[in-house]
Amino acid sequence: MNWSIPTLFMATYPSRPRWLWWGVALLIMLVGGFFLAISLLPDDELQDKTHLLLVAVAGPFLLWTLAIGVRLMAYDVMVTRIDARNETVLVRQQQWHNWAGQSLELLAWGRQTGLGESELAQIVGDKPPVNSGNCLSLPTLNGISEWQGRAQLINSLLQPVSQYWQTHSLSASLTLLWQVSAESQNAADWQTLITRAAETLSLPLNSIESFPHTDFSEWLSAAWTSPFAGVQCLIFIDTADNPGSSEEAVSLLLAPADLCKQWKLTSKASLLRPLLTPAATLSQALKLQCEQQISAEKLTTGWYCRLTEVQAEKVPLACIEQKTGFNSTQLYATDSVLGLPGLSRHAVMITLAAECRGNHLLFTRHQEQFLLQQLSCKSEGTV
Secondary structure: OOOOOOOOOOOOOOOOOOHHHHHHHHHHHHHHHHHHHHHHOOHHHHOOHHHHHHHHHHHHHHHHHHHHHHHHHHHHHHHHHHHHHHHHHHHHHHHHHHHHOOEEEEEEEEEEOOOHHHHHHHHOOOOOOOOOOOOOOOHHHOOOOHHHHHHHHHHHHHHHHHHHHHHOOOOOOEEEEEEEOHHHOOOOOHHHHHHHHHHHOOOOEEEEEEOOOOOHHHHHHHHOOOOOOOEEEEEEEEOOOOOOOOOEEEEEEEEEHHHHHHHOOOOOEEEEOOEEEOHHHHHHHHHHHHHHOOOHHHEEEEEEOOOOHHHHHHHHHHHHHOOOOOOHHHEEEHHHHHOOOOOOHHHHHHHHHHOOOOEEEEEEEEOOEEEEEEEEEOOOOOO
16 A cells, blocks of 8 residues: 555553552551551550550551552553643544545546446446447547547537636636547647647646646546646547547546635535555555545445456455445446546546545556545535
C-alpha cells in the first residue's frame, strides 16, 4: 500500500484503587495492631486505655494512610501521563484523517461513449447489457467527415466547461491538458482543434498542453503529492485510429478543494485521495481506506474498469468482507458494457459514478496494482 498511516492505539487506564480491599486491609491492620500492642506493652501501660488505643489504632491507621496516599499519587501520575499520550494520539489520528480526506473537486464534465446518452441507464439497469469486449463506435460521428467529427467531438466535451465558466463568471485562466492514443497522435492536429473550440466557446485559456503522464490513473496518484494550482480541464480521447479500444471521449473540470472555498465554486463531486495496493493486500487496503475516509456501510455503489479477470474476481470478495453498503448487483463492471477500455475509460467511469446519488467506491488498475478511490456526490443523481 502507498499509504503509510501508522496504527495508533489509545492507551488503557490503570485500574482504580479498590476501596473494599483497602478497607479490609485497614481492618486487618487495626486488629493486628491491637493484638500486637497487647502482647508488647507492659501491664501498667495496658491499664491506660487512651494510651492503648493510641498505640493500637493510630499507628496502623497512619501506616494505612501513608500506603493509600502513595497508591493514589501513583494512580494520578499514571492517569496524567496517559491523558497526555491519548490527547497526542487523538491529534495524530485527526491529522491522518485530514490527510486521507483531502479531495479534488469535480466541477463539470463532458462525455461521449459508444452507447450514446443512455449509457448510465443501461449500466445501472436491472439487467445491464454485456458487450463481451466489443469495440464500440461513437454514434455522433456517423455520416460526417473525420475533421468535422473531431471538431464536433471536442466542442461537445468543452461545452459543459464553458457553461460552468460563464455561470460562475470566472475571470481566471484555465489550464487544459489533453491526451489521445498513440495511434491517433498524427491523425489530426489536436492542439489546433482544441484551441479553436476553446476560442469559439470563449474559454480563457492559460495554456493548452499534452498530458504529462502516461494515463489518468498515474496523474491521480501524483495529484496529492504534487498539487496543481488553479483550475484544470483534462481531455481524454479514444478514436477509431486505435483498434485496441472502443471509441469514447471525456473531459473533466477539476480544482483543489481549498481553491473552491476561496473562489466559492460549486462542486458536483469530491474525489478523495486514492490508495494504491497490490492484490494481496486489497482487503486490508479497503479496510484502511474506509476507516480514514467514508465508512464502508455508507458506500452506495461500486465501479471498476481496466481490471484483469483475476483482479475482477477479488473485488466483490473484498467488498463483502468489509460489509460495504452495496450488494453485488450494485457493483458495476463498466468495461462489460462500454467495450474494450482505452485511456479514457477511468475518467469515463468517474463521470458515470458522479451522476449517481451517494458515495461510490472506484477500482481500476495502475501498474498491475489496484487503485482504490472514493467519490462523494454533492448533487442529486439519477439513481
